[in-house]
Amino acid sequence: MRKLRYNGAVTSMDGSMNRYEAIGTQDGKIVFLGTNQEALNQQWDEKVDLKGAAVLPGFNDTHMHLLHYAMFRRNVPLFGVKTIDEVVERCKARMDAEHPDYLIGMGWNQETMEEGRLLTKEDMDRISTEIPVCMLRTCIHIAACNTVMLEKIRALKNVEPEVMALVDFENGILRENAARLYMDVLPQADDAYVKQLIREGQKELNAAGITCVHSDDLMAIAGMDPIRLIGIYREMEADGELTVRVYEQCLVEPEDFERLKDVRSDPADRTSLFRTGPRKLLQDGSLGAKSAEMIDGYVDERDNHGIPIYTEEELCRRIQAAHVIHMDVAVHAIGDLALKKVCDAMEQAEGANPWADHRHGIVHAQTTTPALLERMKALGLQAYIQPIFIDADMNIIAERVGEEHAKDCYNWKAMLDLGLHVSGGSDCPVEPFNVLDNMRSAITRQNRTGTKTYLPEQALTVEQAVRLFTSDAAWPSRDEAVRGTLETGKQADLVVLDQDLFAIDPDTFPQVKVLETVLNGRTVYRA
Numbered sequence: 001m002r003k004l005r006y007n008g009a010v011t012s013m014d015g016s017m018n019r020y021e022a023i024g025t026q027d028g029k030i031v032f033l034g035t036n037q038e039a040l041n042q043q044w045d046e047k048v049d050l051k052g053a054a055v056l057p058g059f060n061d062t063h064m065h066l067l068h069y070a071m072f073r074r075n076v077p078l079f080g081v082k083t084i085d086e087v088v089e090r091c092k093a094r095m096d097a098e099h100p101d102y103l104i105g106m107g108w109n110q111e112t113m114e115e116g117r118l119l120t121k122e123d124m125d126r127i128s129t130e131i132p133v134c135m136l137r138t139c140i141h142i143a144a145c146n147t148v149m150l151e152k153i154r155a156l157k158n159v160e161p162e163v164m165a166l167v168d169f170e171n172g173i174l175r176e177n178a179a180r181l182y183m184d185v186l187p188q189a190d191d192a193y194v195k196q197l198i199r200e201g202q203k204e205l206n207a208a209g210i211t212c213v214h215s216d217d218l219m220a221i222a223g224m225d226p227i228r229l230i231g232i233y234r235e236m237e238a239d240g241e242l243t244v245r246v247y248e249q250c251l252v253e254p255e256d257f258e259r260l261k262d263v264r265s266d267p268a269d270r271t272s273l274f275r276t277g278p279r280k281l282l283q284d285g286s287l288g289a290k291s292a293e294m295i296d297g298y299v300d301e302r303d304n305h306g307i308p309i310y311t312e313e314e315l316c317r318r319i320q321a322a323h324v325i326h327m328d329v330a331v332h333a334i335g336d337l338a339l340k341k342v343c344d345a346m347e348q349a350e351g352a353n354p355w356a357d358h359r360h361g362i363v364h365a366q367t368t369t370p371a372l373l374e375r376m377k378a379l380g381l382q383a384y385i386q387p388i389f390i391d392a393d394m395n396i397i398a399e400r401v402g403e404e405h406a407k408d409c410y411n412w413k414a415m416l417d418l419g420l421h422v423s424g425g426s427d428c429p430v431e432p433f434n435v436l437d438n439m440r441s442a443i444t445r446q447n448r449t450g451t452k453t454y455l456p457e458q459a460l461t462v463e464q465a466v467r468l469f470t471s472d473a474a475w476p477s478r479d480e481a482v483r484g485t486l487e488t489g490k491q492a493d494l495v496v497l498d499q500d501l502f503a504i505d506p507d508t509f510p511q512v513k514v515l516e517t518v519l520n521g522r523t524v525y526r527a
C-alpha cells in the first residue's frame, strides 16, 4: 500500500538536514520525500493530512532493560519518594489492593530523601512480616529486604560464598552481585509470563515514539534460560507480535556465551526485528553506591576505588572471546578506573587479533578524563551515553569526585568534538525512557525543575541531541545504511510529534506529544 503523509514538518536527520513537507511509504520503506505539491501529483492508496505535525526518524534508545522495566512497572515504583514513610505507605497500598505473594519495588534514592540514609530491614519489616519484600535503589546495585526475604536468601543453595558475603543480614542490605539474589527467591517465570512482559513493555515504548531499543535482558529474569529468552523474542517476531526492534545487548555467563555463539544473529542481518547485538559486560558499579571504580577513589574515601566486577584477566578473557568471533562488545564502565581497564583490555584484544571493523563501546562513560577520551578515540570505542543521568548526578558528582574532576565528567560535547561515535539511551528502569526529556537534558544541561545547571559548556545543539536518538543511534547496530534517517529506500520507522523540535524552546520538549509511531510503515501507536 502506498501511503502519503503530507502537510507536515518532516526533518530527515540526513547529513544535510533536509526538510520536507511530505513523506510517502510503501512496503515498509520510504518511497517519497518532497513538497506537498510534488506529493499530491502522485498516486497514493491513502493520504493523511498531518496538519502541521512534525515527523522524525523513529526514536532509538541504545541502552535500556526492557524486561526489567516491564517487571518493575508491575511492581511498586519508588522514583521520587521523599521519605521512608512514603515508601512504606506506597507498598502497603499495593498490598491492600492486590494481596501479592511477594513485593518488589524500585527507584528509591537516599540522596533525595529526607532521612538521607539507606532503607533498612526494620523499615522493610514495617511493610510486611509475612511475605518477602525487596526494594531496589534506583541504581539497582543496592536493595533493602525485610526479614522474610533475608531468611529465604540465607536458605538459598548454590550461592557463591563471595556473593553471600555481600549480603548485610544485620541491616537487610544486598549489594552489587548480591543485589539480584532476591530473584532466586521469587516464583520461576514461564514463557507466557515473559511474552506478556514484552507485550506490556513494547506498548509503552511505542507510545513514547520508540521504534528500536538496545536492551540488556538475558539475565533479567530469574530461572529463565538466556538462550530460551532469545527463542521467545524470535517466536514473537515470527507470530507478528513484536512492535519494536530489539537489539539485544547480550549479558551472559561464559558457559552461556558458548551456547550464544550457536544462536546469535547474522551480523549482516539488517531486517529482523529481534537481533542479538554486542556481548554486554559490566566492569563496575555506580557513583551513588560508591562502587564505580575510580582512579583517585572518592573525595571522602580516597582509599575506596570502587568494586570491580571482573579481575583484569577475566575482563580481557570475556572481551577477547567475543572479539575473536567478530562479535561487538559493550561494557558498562562508570568510573574512570573501570574505563581505563576496559581500554587496556580492548587494546590487548585488538593487538592480538586486529579487527578494523569492530564497534566495541563503553556503556555510560561518565567519569572520564581528556586523556581517556583520546584513548577511546584511538581505540575506536563508541560511547553509549544517558544524558538524563545528569539530572540526579549533578547533585552528587562533585561530592564524589571533587570539583576539579567533575568538570571532566559527563563531557558529551567533548566526545562529539573528538569525533567519537555517541548515541543516547535511558538505562530504563534507572531513568524513564522519555526520549524528549533525555534530549532536553543534553541540550540544557539543567535538572528537570530547571533549578540547577551542570557544565553548560558541554551542552549539545538540538540537532546533536536529536541525532543521539535517531541517526547516531543507528550506527551501534551497523544499521546506518538502512535506518536512522528519513531517506528514500530506508526502512519506514517514524515518529509523528505535535510540535517541531527545531522550532521550540528545548525546555518544553517534555510537553511535546507523540501522535503516532510507525515501524516498517505500520502504525504501532496512535495517540
Ligand SMILES: [Zn+2]
Pocket (backbone or CB within 6 Å): 332, 363, 364, 427
Ligand atoms: Zn550499566
Ligand SMILES: [Zn+2]
Pocket (backbone or CB within 6 Å): 063, 064, 065, 216, 427
Ligand atoms: Zn543498564
